[in-house]
Structures are given as C-alpha cells and as structure tokens.
C-alpha cells in the first residue's frame with residue numbers, strides 16, 4: 139500500500155547519519171502515525187462506520203486518523219480536552235488539515251456528559267464510547283487509543299523493521315543502530331521486538347530517548363506493552379528531563395541547525411532526538427552505522443514554529 143520510504147544521508151556532528159524518510163511514505167498519510175494505523179489501512183473493516191480517537195488538538199494522530207478515515211470512507215469523532223479559541227477562529231496545522239478531511243473534533247464537556255472526575259483522556263473516551271453511541275454496534279465503531287498505543291500498531295512497525303533489514307542487506311551491513319525519539323514508546327518497542335524475533339545475521343539495536351516525562355516514565359510505558367526486557371530498546375539520555383510540547387531554546391536552535399541539512403524535521407520530537415543523539419555521538423566508543431527514523435509530523439510545524447518564533451525571535 140505504501141512504497142518503501144527512502145533512506146538518505148546527512149552529516150551531523152562530523153558523523154554520517156542515515157535518515158529513514160518515513161515522512162515521505164505517501165502524500166496524505168505518512169510518518170509515525172501512518173505506520174501505526176497501517177493495520178487499519180490494509181485490512182478490511184467492512185462493518186466500521188465510525189472511528190473514535192482522542193488526543194491533543196495539535197496531535198499528528200488527529201491528522202493521520204482523519205486521512206485514514208477519509209481513505210476508508212469512515213466518519214471520525216476525535217475527542218480533545220480543549221480547543222484554544224485562537225485555533226478555533228484561525229484553524230492551522232494538524233487541526234486545520236483534519237477539519238478539511240471532514241473530522242468531527244469534539245471538546246469534552248465533562249459536566250454535560252456527567253463524567254466522573256478522571257485525569258486520563260483515554261479513560262474518559264472509553265466511557266464516552268460506551269455511553270454516546272447506542273446506535274452503533276461494537277463492529278461498527280472502531281476506538282483507537284491515544285497516540286495509537288495498541289497491538290494493531292505492530293503490523294505497520296513490522297513493515298518498517300522489514301524495510302530497514304532489507305536496506306541493511308543492500309548496504310552489506312552486519313550491524314547497525316536505529317535511533318528514534320519516543321513518545322509512548324510503542325514504535326521503538328515494537329521495532330526492537332521485531333529485530334529480536336527476526337532470524338537474521340544482522341545485529342540491530344534500537345536506541346531511543348524520552349520526550350515525555352523522563353526515562354522512568356518511558357520504561358513504564360514499555361512495561362505496559364511487553365513484559366520481556368529483551369524487547370526493550372536502549373534508552374539514551376543527555377541527563378536532562380524534557381517535558382512534552384514545552385518550548386526550549388536549545389530545541390529551537392537544534393531545529394534551525396537541522397534545517398541546513400536540506401531536510402525539514404518536526405519540532406516536538408526531532409530536536410530532542412538530535413540533542414540526545416549529539417550527546418551520544420560525542421561519548422560513544424564505537425562507530426556503528428546509525429539510522430535515524432524521520433517520523434513525519436511536519437504539518438505540526440505550522441503551529442509549533444509560530445510559537446517558537448513568538449517566544450525566541452524578538
């Protein structure tokens with residue numbers, strides 16, 4: 139369904155880094171969330187009428203789910219905690235693109251829905267799914283957890299793993315490291331699991347870093363998906379704890395530096411990824427080839443870049 143995403147090279151910190159361009163998977167449906175939702179794209183879900191998702195109104199998953207729903211002819215109800223009023227009046231980025239694709243983006247009104255006080259968005263949406271759609275059967279309603287953290291994600295991530303092994307064979311590599319920044323850790327974990335389960339003569343390590351709440355949090359996320367530590371990616375860190383979506387001057391500077399490679403990266407995960415990678419490269423003892431996964435998300439720059447500019451370009 140997708141063509142194989144290309145691998146290009148950049149020079150970063152005097153080191154050649156291979157970039158797996160998952161941002162170029164396809165025109166309207168690409169990047170990390172396209173890999174995660176690939177299962178829904180390639181399999182028949184004949185009875186499904188409505189897909190229900192949730193997350194931030196700026197999330198890549200909102201845009202990707204809207205693209206998927208459009209391709210499949212499904213409706214999309216996407217629940218968010220809050221839509222900033224400026225965004226409502228001036229839609230931009232993922233929110234704008236999702237509206238264009240016909241998504242219903244719904245602000246949760248806990249009082250009106252008589253929801254108990256609960257902090258977790260997924261839990262809220264679980265209740266909404268049970269209460270708000272009596273006319274749809276369980277086959278007709280597809281509920282995708284926040285960020286695509288579910289077993290289904292494995293189908294597309296296995297495909298990514300397969301493409302990487304194929305590439306390594308063509309390059310005649312018997313050893314390489316894959317690096318990608320994590321949110322929920324779903325992608326890095328399933329990728330490490332894929333390599334661990336493959337019967338191959340290539341030694342592959344998945345390296346990742348946390349962009350949400352530190353390393354302990356990320357390990358907890360891994361544990362929610364798998365009880366087998368041999369499937370856990372190697373977490374690398376620069377000793378700092380990053381908070382998701384927060385604006386850091388170093389991140390902005392790193393993003394501007396990365397722009398000089400001629401490839402546009404995104405502003406939520408990639409800057410942290412490359413800051414940590416730079417730290418790693420300056421301390422490592424080996425020269426194993428490194429493949430960085432460009433996981434898309436460029437649409438989000440339409441809202442993230444103005445935020446950065448307002449804060450730091452005075």
Ligand SMILES: *Cc1c(COP(=O)(O)O)cnc(C)c1O
Nearest residue numbers: 198320321322323324325433435
């Ligand atoms: C969702 C996303 C991630 C994080 O993926 P996880 O599987 O949650 O770790 C990283 N980069 C981009 C661009 C994403 O959209």
